[in-house]
Amino acid sequence: MEKQAGVDHGPARSTSTASWGSELFARALAWRLLLPIGLILTASYVVLPHGLLTSTLYVLLTAGAALAAGLAALHRPRPFAAGGWGLIAIALALAAIGHGIWYWLDLQGLEPFPSAADIFYLLVYPLFVVALWRLGDRNVRADGAFVDALIIGISAAVLAWALLIAPYAYDPSLSWLQLLVSAGYPVADLILLPLVLRLLFLHRAHLTAHVFLLLGMLAYLTADLLYAHGNATGWYAPGGLTDAGWLIAYTLIVAAVWHPSAQIEPQVRTSAADVSGRRLLVLGAAVVLVPMIILFTAGDDMETIRVAAIASILMFVLVLYRMAGMLRESHRQAHRLEHLSRTDPLTGAGNRRQLEEQLSREIARAERTQGSLNVALLDLDRFKRFNDTHGHSAGDALLQEIVHAWRPNLRPTDVLTRFGGEESVLISPHIDTQQCDQLLQRLRAVVPYGQTFSAGIASFHAGDTPDDLLGRADRALYAAKSSGRARNVIADDHAAPSSNSEN
Known part of the structure; x- marks a missing residue:
């Protein structure tokens, strides 16, 4: 039964792989066909005289786009954040309904404003907003990309107010509903713009799909603004x-x-401190745009001046917030680099640099306070034989597991560093040699896989240098190795081994 199951399971996997490959090929072929077809039909719409044919073509193209987007969101292999793409498909379907209503009214010679078409058009925007947020990663914290996008969006809002919203606001012939709908489109575009820019700023490597989406959203916003103007x-x-x-x-x-x-x-997202020269140029232009609007378009229009002043204050606050975030990120990165510069990359223990700095610091403290300080040099017994038997990867894993097992047994004041190869140095302040000897016995008891280590302990004396301490610990370690391994030796005039027995 097991053999038969194994025989049947292999072809199933092959079939699945072949199916996945064919589906991927279908995707690659589909966008190459749909893009030129859509552009050709768009050109046909512009060239043909406006009437029933072009109106029908427009509605069918929009409905076809909604259907194509929906099928792509469901087609396997499904796209990342398929729910976001599905919302875009629904938004296109609503736009198609709106176009159908609008063209029907237009062909009848009716021009009600607002009309039922505006309801469907305005419903498109919240779906786009949610979709772009989902595609841009909802879980990004301290999103500097979004702050940058907001700065540009606020600048665009002032321009939109001066050129598109204010003319409607000051038009006495418009009812409150007409004013609300007229201003709704540019306001919705201004909400959409930061999310489009966020998706652009969020990732260092731009996917082709995202580039197409960004261009499509920008084309949509451009058409909206041209229509409003x-x-x-x-x-x-x-x-x-x-x-x-x-x-x-x-x-x-x-x-x-x-x-x-x-x-x-x-996967590769920009950090809070990552601002390219191109983005700085765009941000600078956005900040400068607001006072330029005041200078060249406001005149004695106090309402526009007030809007620009409020926008300037908001942008200033956002710039301060952005700078604070960049400083925090820079400090975190500096701290991380500082930590890495003092950490052994294999075991996570301190490296030679931390050993030198910490030992010099503890010697200075012991000199100043006449306190106790012990240094132990530890060396794994027969580590070469372990490597030859199990392989160097197993040896590296052993070193990692040893450090992991030792950490819970160390005091907060103890500093463990990797000296080189299988040797480690333990700096233990505020205890005497007997207490250090007991600490090493506890460490020996938790070494995994039945391995052992030998250790030499040197106690600080006034006038000792780091080399003096390490030298005496090294000689004591040599004595521990020579007298049978798996033991500690306290360095003194006689270099006598302690009374530990092998595990």
């Missing part, structure tokens, strides 16, 4: 390049979700 100034007409901007956005979004890189979870 065209409506405010009277130059907008259906069937032109502004409408094509939304179709381009849908096409790019579909290419993004079908691209094979959409399955990859981004």
Whole structure:
């Protein structure tokens, strides 16, 4: 039975692998076909005269984009954050319904504002917001990328107020509902913009799928802003390049979700202290834009000046917050580097640099306070034989496990360092040689795999240097090795071994 199961299971795996490979090929082929098809149909929409044919084409293209995005979110292998892509598909479906209502009203010669189409259009934005947040990693803490995006978003908000929102706000012919809907689109775009930028700033390596998505979102925002400005100034007409901007956005979004890189979870994220020169340039331009708006567009419009002043204060607070975050991150990295510079990479114990610094510090303290200080030099017994028998990887693992087993038995004031190879140095202040001898016996009792170590203990005397202490401990270690191993020897004039017996 077991043999038969084994025989059957192998082909199943092969079939699964082949199926996965074919699905991956289908994704790679799909985006290469969907992108040019969408762009060609968009160009056809612009070239053809506006009427029933182009209106139908527009609605079908949007509905097709929604269907294609939804299928890609469900198609295996599924993309990373498939739920986010699914929300984008639902948003495109709502946009298709809105387009259908709007074109039907347009072909009937009706121009109600607001209309039922606006309900579906405005519902698109919260879905986009949630989707972009999920695609950008919801669990990032101290998100400097989002703070940078907010700075740019606030700057854009001032510009949008001066050029798009204020004209509606001061138009007495608009009802409160018309004013709310008119301002709703640019406000929604301004909420969306920081999330688009956050996704751009968040990762060092940009996936092709994310690049397509970002371009699609930017095309969507551009079409929105052109439509708002065209409506405010009277130059907008259906069937032109502004409408094509939304179709381009849908096409790019579909290419993004079908691209094979959409399955990859981004791993390399920018840190809070990571700010590229390009991003600094963009942030600088965003900060300078606000006073420029005051200088060149506000005039005696106190409302715009107030909005710009509030925005300037918010950006200043965000810049301070960003700088504080960068300083915290720099301090954490400096602390980590400092720790790594004093740590043995294999065992996690201190390295030679920490030994030298800590031993000099403890000697100075002992000289000043006339306190006790002991240094023990430990060496694993027959470590070469262990390596020859079990391999060098097992030897490295043994050294790691020994340090892990010793740590709970050490006092907070004890400092364990790796001296080299299988040798370690233990610095033990505030205890005498007998207490240090007992401490080493406790360490010997927890060495794994029945291994043992020999140790030499040297006690500090006035005038000793680090080399003096280590030299006496080394001679005592040699005596421990010579007298049978697995024991401690306290260095003195006679270098007599202690009364420990082998484990």
